[in-house]
Amino acid sequence: MQATARAQPNIALIKYWGKRDTERNLPAVGSISITLDELYTEITVAFEASLGADVLTLNGAPAPDMLPRMSRCIDRVAGADRPAGRIDSVCNFPVAAGLASSASSFAAAAVAAAAAAGRDYSTAELASLAGQASGSAARSLYGGFVELANVNDDIALDVLIDEAAWPLRVVVAITDAAAKKTGSTEAMEISRRTSPFYGRWLDEQPRDLDAARDAILARDFDRLADVAEHSCLKMHSLTWTSRPPVVYWNATTLECLQAVRELRAAGVGVFFTADAGPQVKAVCLPDAAGRVADTLSAVAGVSHIIESGIGAGARRVDAR
Numbered sequence: 001m002q003a004t005a006r007a008q009p010n011i012a013l014i015k016y017w018g019k020r021d022t023e024r025n026l027p028a029v030g031s032i033s034i035t036l037d038e039l040y041t042e043i044t045v046a047f048e049a050s051l052g053a054d055v056l057t058l059n060g061a062p063a064p065d066m067l068p069r070m071s072r073c074i075d076r077v078a079g080a081d082r083p084a085g086r087i088d089s090v091c092n093f094p095v096a097a098g099l100a101s102s103a104s105s106f107a108a109a110a111v112a113a114a115a116a117a118g119r120d121y122s123t124a125e126l127a128s129l130a131g132q133a134s135g136s137a138a139r140s141l142y143g144g145f146v147e148l149a150n151v152n153d154d155i156a157l158d159v160l161i162d163e164a165a166w167p168l169r170v171v172v173a174i175t176d177a178a179a180k181k182t183g184s185t186e187a188m189e190i191s192r193r194t195s196p197f198y199g200r201w202l203d204e205q206p207r208d209l210d211a212a213r214d215a216i217l218a219r220d221f222d223r224l225a226d227v228a229e230h231s232c233l234k235m236h237s238l239t240w241t242s243r244p245p246v247v248y249w250n251a252t253t254l255e256c257l258q259a260v261r262e263l264r265a266a267g268v269g270v271f272f273t274a275d276a277g278p279q280v281k282a283v284c285l286p287d288a289a290g291r292v293a294d295t296l297s298a299v300a301g302v303s304h305i306i307e308s309g310i311g312a313g314a315r316r317v318d319a320r
């Protein structure tokens with residue numbers, strides 16, 4: 001009745017932004033991501049009927065704010081008639097700051113809850129269940145370069161190439177580790193309802209997905225860089241043009257984007273992306289990572305740098 005699973009966050013190169021079904025949390029568009037290896041969330045789920053109600057800790061401290069969403073995720077996986085659970089989450093990076101902690105948390109929770117409940121799901125089924133808790137979590141069930149597609153009434157995931165096939169590096173510049181004010185779930189609904197560019201975003205996504213998929217399969221870094229930066233800026237344009245506007249970036253975010261653009265213009269293999277938060281993720285060719293890390297750490301306002309490679313999908317980590 002107890003199991004532990006580990007999942008790593010993923011970073012979207014072609015962004016998911018907007019839902020076609022809020023009840024089932026189905027995304028409006030497909031997306032392509034890379035799963036990281038250095039950052040992780042490890043979750044232990046222990047079912048204990050005597051508890052009476054679920055209890056959640058994050059890095060050892062009670063986390064009541066996050067409990068309802070976590071309990072719903074575990075209900076979907078283990079059944080609403082399951083015993084109450086003790087859920088202990090350990091995360092080695094800032095939570096709710098645009099570093100995809102929800103992706104790694106719900107991916108790890110789905111795997112741990114299934115194992116603790118003795119339920120035998122396929123990875124695809126676990127991805128679909130994790131995706132109902134947080135769309136991006138579905139992608140963290142898989143490692144490497146992952147595409148999430150909308151298929152009929154569900155999602156379907158595909159590993160385009162695995163983590164060993166193209167060992168890119170990611171340098172994350174932390175510009176503000178505080179939790180964000182507007183979560184992505186809320187912000188993407190505001191964008192869907194109010195951004196004048198939302199329809200265009202939907203129309204153009206298939207073309208961006210095709211371009212990124214082709215670039216990844218051909219290991220064409222420059223083509224991937226062009227379309228990934230474009231997708232990131234388009235997604236943030238949606239939030240800027242929403243009513244009310246949602247601006248996730250700060251001045252340091254923009255300094256970092258400029259620094260990456262200058263490196264790229266100078267021939268360094270690097271491109272930027274950023275999610276629902278002010279951190280900048282610089283995706284680089286392996287030999288460029290040192291220079292990119294040095295450049296971003298020197299930007300005033302960057303509190304620290306996290307470096308990562310590309311990693312594996314969610315998995316159980318306790319003895320069976």
Ligand code: DP6
Nearest residue numbers: 012015016134135136184185275276
């Ligand atoms: C900007 O997966 O956090 O990171 O499904 O509402 O939980 P919910 O949203 P979430 O949104 C991720 C948005 C993004 C882009 C991406 O990861 O594709």
